[in-house]
Amino acid sequence: MRGGVGRCRWLAGGVAALFALAAIAVSLAWQRIFDSVLASQLALVPGSRSYVSWEAPAVPLRFDIYLFNWTNADHFPEETPHVEQLGPYSFREERRHVNVTVNPETDSLSYRTFRSYSFDPEASNGTLEDNVTTLNPIASAAIYKARESGYIQQKTLGMGLAMFGQQMAVSKPARELMFEGYDDLMLEFAKTLPDSATGGAPKIDRFGWFYQRNNSIDSDGFMEVTLGSRGGSLPGQILNWNTEENLPYYSGQCAELAGSVGEFLPRDLTPSSRLTMFMADLCRTLHLRYSGSGELQGLQYHTYEVNRDVFDAGSKENECFCNGACAWGGVMNVSACRYGAPSFITLPHFLYADEELRELVTGLQPDEEKHSFYFSVEPKLGIPLDVAARFQLNIYMEPTPNIALYENVPRLLFPVLWVEQRVTIDDTVLAELRFVRAVLDWGAIFSAGVALVLAAIVALTTCTNICLKKPKYLPPADLLFERPKDEAEMKLNPM
Ligand SMILES: *[C@@H]1O[C@H](CO)[C@@H](O)[C@H](O)[C@H]1NC(C)=O
Ligand SMILES: *[C@@H]1O[C@H](CO)[C@@H](O)[C@H](O)[C@H]1NC(C)=O
Ligand SMILES: *[C@@H]1O[C@H](CO)[C@@H](O)[C@H](O)[C@H]1NC(C)=O
Ligand SMILES: *[C@@H]1O[C@H](CO)[C@@H](O)[C@H](O)[C@H]1NC(C)=O
Ligand SMILES: *[C@@H]1O[C@H](CO)[C@@H](O)[C@H](O)[C@H]1NC(C)=O
Numbered sequence: 001m002r003g004g005v006g007r008c009r010w011l012a013g014g015v016a017a018l019f020a021l022a023a024i025a026v027s028l029a030w031q032r033i034f035d036s037v038l039a040s041q042l043a044l045v046p047g048s049r050s051y052v053s054w055e056a057p058a059v060p061l062r063f064d065i066y067l068f069n070w071t072n073a074d075h076f077p078e079e080t081p082h083v084e085q086l087g088p089y090s091f092r093e094e095r096r097h098v099n100v101t102v103n104p105e106t107d108s109l110s111y112r113t114f115r116s117y118s119f120d121p122e123a124s125n126g127t128l129e130d131n132v133t134t135l136n137p138i139a140s141a142a143i144y145k146a147r148e149s150g151y152i153q154q155k156t157l158g159m160g161l162a163m164f165g166q167q168m169a170v171s172k173p174a175r176e177l178m179f180e181g182y183d184d185l186m187l188e189f190a191k192t193l194p195d196s197a198t199g200g201a202p203k204i205d206r207f208g209w210f211y212q213r214n215n216s217i218d219s220d221g222f223m224e225v226t227l228g229s230r231g232g233s234l235p236g237q238i239l240n241w242n243t244e245e246n247l248p249y250y251s252g253q254c255a256e257l258a259g260s261v262g263e264f265l266p267r268d269l270t271p272s273s274r275l276t277m278f279m280a281d282l283c284r285t286l287h288l289r290y291s292g293s294g295e296l297q298g299l300q301y302h303t304y305e306v307n308r309d310v311f312d313a314g315s316k317e318n319e320c321f322c323n324g325a326c327a328w329g330g331v332m333n334v335s336a337c338r339y340g341a342p343s344f345i346t347l348p349h350f351l352y353a354d355e356e357l358r359e360l361v362t363g364l365q366p367d368e369e370k371h372s373f374y375f376s377v378e379p380k381l382g383i384p385l386d387v388a389a390r391f392q393l394n395i396y397m398e399p400t401p402n403i404a405l406y407e408n409v410p411r412l413l414f415p416v417l418w419v420e421q422r423v424t425i426d427d428t429v430l431a432e433l434r435f436v437r438a439v440l441d442w443g444a445i446f447s448a449g450v451a452l453v454l455a456a457i458v459a460l461t462t463c464t465n466i467c468l469k470k471p472k473y474l475p476p477a478d479l480l481f482e483r484p485k486d487e488a489e490m491k492l493n494p495m
């Protein structure tokens, strides 16, 4: 019997070893299995859960606008401009993805974004009737466009501005400055000009910073993104914008069109990762940098933000954005994608921008807590937990000798408004995420454990079955090991 038991040990050991190997394989493959299950859940295939919540997000969205009121406009340019922040004027935003076309062959999806806004007086600080004074954007755009024109054109524009009663500042109710827009004789006039004179800007009859953005499907443009239906591919990554593969406004790496459009982020983020996003409002790809980690109700997150380097005019990365005229650090010249208007983007209150900007216009108090632009993301799954997308719109101004209105102005960036979109994940989703995260973390150990227990059981049963029952029918060990088997025996007992 000794030989029989030895053989059984060997057999049971072999089976157990196989199972143990399987256990190791399962735990190693777990991440893969998990990833592919997650990927299939996230893919933007019509009908999937991911698609449904992408198409018409149920998350309540807010759009908060802060306006800067120019309180000493009457004393410009003798006095340094001083501004006071008003707001927030808080709007509920409803967002839907429309005109969706799925192209499974190219693993892509194209769409437009419909947005509508409704004012929420309870969440606001101020009313839509607030009388707000700001730099006259129409005059400043016209002058900026003419800044490289000849003497005659500039003089003519100067006279035109006087004729249309354009002044340095305008005072309008908040509602008109934001969504409603206000009438302006000069706009009426501009409508009659040929496209070449207006830089192809749409002919509008009113001016407001968000005029025609309510109930519009045009503000974000036409996007083509990945579907994520193929193994390892991530959904929601930009492929084309307004049918272009690169940004037409810039050259070199600044023309790069890449990254997430906001909903789907890469998984397995580390502190050395950069979060690449395409922001249609900024007409550019941004690389958010890691700024720290934390924990939210038991879930770890990494925060990625628009730090000092992202808009740093002096860096190699940003050179191609300025087209040779980089003036201040922390400022993004978006003129090229606003039909040549003097629009410059910064973080709110010139956070992380050159300090000189806050000496040229007073009243701003940057505060990282209130004014930074960040994504806090659960790093393993790439799910954003807390997002604050914030930026400030400014008008660039410089002395223009042949135009009376701007003859004596200083060179500065005039802050007009800043916007904030804050999204924080709600508790139900947070609980779901904690569960998914636990499955990911413990799944490998758990499945390995299960496989090992199985291995033990199988080894035991094999042992019991073969070792205790089968030996009766086996030839004696001495025969088996000490004498060569004859053919018949070999057939009966191939083992
Ligand atoms: C904005 O500033 C002007 C000029 O100082 C002032 O008359 C007006 O009341 C201010 N608006 C608000 C809403 O505070
Ligand atoms: C509301 O706005 C006023 C300025 O118009 C400001 O002084 C005040 O601090 C704001 N309140 C809150 C709660 O933000
Ligand atoms: C896009 O969708 C809107 C609203 O859903 C519809 O009115 C419009 O005709 C569509 N446009 C195209 C080009 O399909
Ligand atoms: C946007 O349009 C809707 C419907 O036409 C309207 O009820 C709402 O007040 C508008 N929002 C703004 C900010 O004007
Ligand atoms: C708004 O404020 C400006 C500047 O203080 C003032 O000249 C204008 O009359 C005010 N408009 C209204 C409607 O109160």
Ligand SMILES: *[C@@H]1O[C@H](CO)[C@@H](O)[C@H](O)[C@H]1NC(C)=O
Residues within 6 Å of the ligand: 321, 322, 323, 325, 326, 327, 333, 334, 335, 336, 396
């Ligand atoms: C802003 O960019 C435009 C085009 O991209 C360029 O022509 C202009 O000179 C820049 N303006 C400043 C003030 O740098």
